[in-house]
Amino acid sequence: MTPLPTHTPYDGSSKLFTIGLKPLDPAEWIEVDGYLLPYLAEKRRLYAEIPERVFVEEDGTREAQQEVLELLGAYLPERFPSTHRRTDVGIEVVGSANHPALPSGLADAPLVTASLLVQEDLILMRRDDSGWRLAAGSLCFPSSWSLTEKFGKPLQQIHEPVPGFGPGTRPAELINRMFDGLQGQAVERFNWSVQADNALYHPLSNVERIDRATNRPTRFPDGDVKAHAFIRVERQTLRKLPLSRDILFTIRIHLDPLAVLARHPDRAALATSFAGQLLALDEAQLDYKGLTSDRDRMVQSLEAMARE
Numbered sequence: 001m002t003p004l005p006t007h008t009p010y011d012g013s014s015k016l017f018t019i020g021l022k023p024l025d026p027a028e029w030i031e032v033d034g035y036l037l038p039y040l041a042e043k044r045r046l047y048a049e050i051p052e053r054v055f056v057e058e059d060g061t062r063e064a065q066q067e068v069l070e071l072l073g074a075y076l077p078e079r080f081p082s083t084h085r086r087t088d089v090g091i092e093v094v095g096s097a098n099h100p101a102l103p104s105g106l107a108d109a110p111l112v113t114a115s116l117l118v119q120e121d122l123i124l125m126r127r128d129d130s131g132w133r134l135a136a137g138s139l140c141f142p143s144s145w146s147l148t149e150k151f152g153k154p155l156q157q158i159h160e161p162v163p164g165f166g167p168g169t170r171p172a173e174l175i176n177r178m179f180d181g182l183q184g185q186a187v188e189r190f191n192w193s194v195q196a197d198n199a200l201y202h203p204l205s206n207v208e209r210i211d212r213a214t215n216r217p218t219r220f221p222d223g224d225v226k227a228h229a230f231i232r233v234e235r236q237t238l239r240k241l242p243l244s245r246d247i248l249f250t251i252r253i254h255l256d257p258l259a260v261l262a263r264h265p266d267r268a269a270l271a272t273s274f275a276g277q278l279l280a281l282d283e284a285q286l287d288y289k290g291l292t293s294d295r296d297r298m299v300q301s302l303e304a305m306a307r308e
Contacts, residue, residue, distance in 0.1 A: 002260050004260060005231070006033070007233050009190035010192055010273060010277060011269065011273050014190035016277065019171060019174060019175060021178060023185055023187060024237055029250075030079065030250070031119065031252050032084075032118070035119065037096060039119040039200070040096065042140065042141075042200055044100075044102075047112070051103045054139055054140045054201075055111070055147075056148065056151040057135075057136040057137075061124060061246075064124055064246045065109060065111040065114070065124065067241050067244055068122060068248055071241070072114050072117055073091050076091055076117060077091060083095075090113075093117060111124065121253075122248065123136075123138075124246050125246060125248075127180075127246075130154045131155055132154060132179045133152055134150050134152060135152070139251075140201060141202070141251070142201070142202060143253070144203070144204035144209070147203075149205060159171075159172060159175070161288065163282075163284040182238060182240045182247060184240070187237065190236070191233075192234065193234075193290075194231060194298065195219070196219035196230070197228075198257075212290050213288065213292075217293060219293075220297065225298050229301075230255050230257055230258065231257075232253065233253070234251055234253060238250075258298075261305060262308060271302040271305040274302050275303055278291065279299060
């Protein structure tokens with residue numbers, strides 16, 4: 001039986017299109033669950049098949065990448081001794097079998113090694129005169145964006161397609177100030193969306209986003225939202241690295257079938273809040289999330305679930 005959701009930000013605690021950063025207990029930095037080995041296997045498959053789409057790095061970032069690897073190496077065996085243990089050559093994931101060698105160019109990248117210890121994607125942000133830019137990243141599980149399109153760009157340009165977060169907006173300025181002010185305290189936030197399958201690798205180019213917003217296709221041609229919809233929850237954390245002063249951005253994906261909410265003890269409250277947040281989205285926000293054609297059917301399904 002599919003487990004109940006780990007996080008339910010659609011309960012109103014993390015509204016869409018808000019910054020919503022909250023202090024993070026350092027002990028809860030990384031999440032490990034029963035999907036650890038399948039997630040890592042999927043990362044290895046993507047590294048083997050499309051390495052140029054899931055890993056990027058600027059020259060001069062290897063020391064910061066190594067810093068990330070060492071932070072995880074110190075944290076994981078202490079926090080998760082049943083799944084991570086120290087060996088003579090580094091950290092080993094318990095139960096992980098022998099794997100084919102990584103493609104040339106990835107095997108010696110510390111951020112790739114680090115990414116194969118955790119379910120999270122790992123992004124390094126570096127400050128220059130243009131602001132905080134994406135300087136390196138392992139992004140195997142994108143939520144409707146393209147790593148190669150965002151690589152090297154500052155935050156304002158990265159967030160340009162997001163309604164209300166583009167260059168010159170108050171949220172864009174606030175995010176930059178928050179990045180500048182981030183010191184020893186790690187923070188977290190949640191984002192969520194809806195998709196029609198359980199694919200972890202879920203990229204979307206800018207051209208595809210524009211096409212989706214223009215044509216507004218349905219994701220559920222048979223109309224059965226409850227049977228096919230998955231809730232995609234992103235748990236994001238930010239922490240400033242003590243040596244490089246780069247910022248490490250982690251993204252952990254949780255995929256929950258919409259139907260699993262029917263078994264949740266707080267089913268009525270969750271479904272009602274979920275429906276209310278969907279109804280509150282304006283046209284630009286619905287287009288950005290790809291929900292324009294399906295929002296009303298989703299709301300009907302959630303309202304029916306709340307009454308069950």
